[in-house]
Amino acid sequence: MALLLNVSFAFKFPPKPRSSSSLSRYPTPQIGTLHIPIHSHPKRTLASPSPIVVCLGEWVSKASLLAVLSASLFLADPALAFKGGGPYGQEVTRGQDLTGKDFSGKTLIKQDFKTSILRQTNFKGANLLGASFFDADLTGADLSEADLRGADFSLANVTKVNLSNANLEGALATGNTSFRGSNITGADFTDVPLRDDQREYLCKVADGVNPKTGNATRETLLCS
Numbered sequence: 001m002a003l004l005l006n007v008s009f010a011f012k013f014p015p016k017p018r019s020s021s022s023l024s025r026y027p028t029p030q031i032g033t034l035h036i037p038i039h040s041h042p043k044r045t046l047a048s049p050s051p052i053v054v055c056l057g058e059w060v061s062k063a064s065l066l067a068v069l070s071a072s073l074f075l076a077d078p079a080l081a082f083k084g085g086g087p088y089g090q091e092v093t094r095g096q097d098l099t100g101k102d103f104s105g106k107t108l109i110k111q112d113f114k115t116s117i118l119r120q121t122n123f124k125g126a127n128l129l130g131a132s133f134f135d136a137d138l139t140g141a142d143l144s145e146a147d148l149r150g151a152d153f154s155l156a157n158v159t160k161v162n163l164s165n166a167n168l169e170g171a172l173a174t175g176n177t178s179f180r181g182s183n184i185t186g187a188d189f190t191d192v193p194l195r196d197d198q199r200e201y202l203c204k205v206a207d208g209v210n211p212k213t214g215n216a217t218r219e220t221l222l223c224s
């Protein structure tokens with residue numbers, strides 16, 4: 001009975017007596033595939049799609065749709081693509097005008113302040129380990145007693161900054177970084193790569209001993 005149902009929807013056979021000899025002329029259909037006799041329709045085979053192929057196609061379509069939606073969100077709102085400035089400070093701090101903002105005493109490890117305006121910003125006693133101030137304007141900022149180990153001051157404007165008792169061990173200060181007019185009493189400049197002219201200038205105003213490391217400022221600057 002199953003054989004007759006599978007064949008009847010494709011075409012009608014000429015009326016013939018239903019005998020075992022007549023049925024034997026047609027091959028037994030396989031699961032998922034309908035074979036048509038060659039003498040009626042040469043080389044014609046109808047096959048139903050594999051369930052695995054159908055599932056795979058649906059999965060690829062859904063994944064593509066999610067990717068398009070995600071990309072459109074980032075393009076629509078750049079803040080979604082860059083939510084935080086670091087692992088401990090979730091505010092967006094890169095490329096921002098943060099003039100006069102108070103970050104005193106905060107933990108801002110590896111915080112990203114690249115190209116930001118940080119004039120008169122208060123970082124007193126903040127933990128800024130590994131923070132980036134690349135090409136930032138820190139004019140008049142308060143970095144006293146801050147932990148600035150490994151911080152990046154490359155190309156930054158650090159003029160008239162309060163760096164008293166700050167720890168700058170291993171910080172970067174390459175390029176046109178300027179410390180002109182800054183208070184460096186008690187600051188630790190151990191292993192900070194400075195241009196010769198900057199080192200010479202800082203040695204003229206260097207004084208004090210860092211309360212945490214016990215290192216004299218002049219010694220850390222390798223002043224003669």
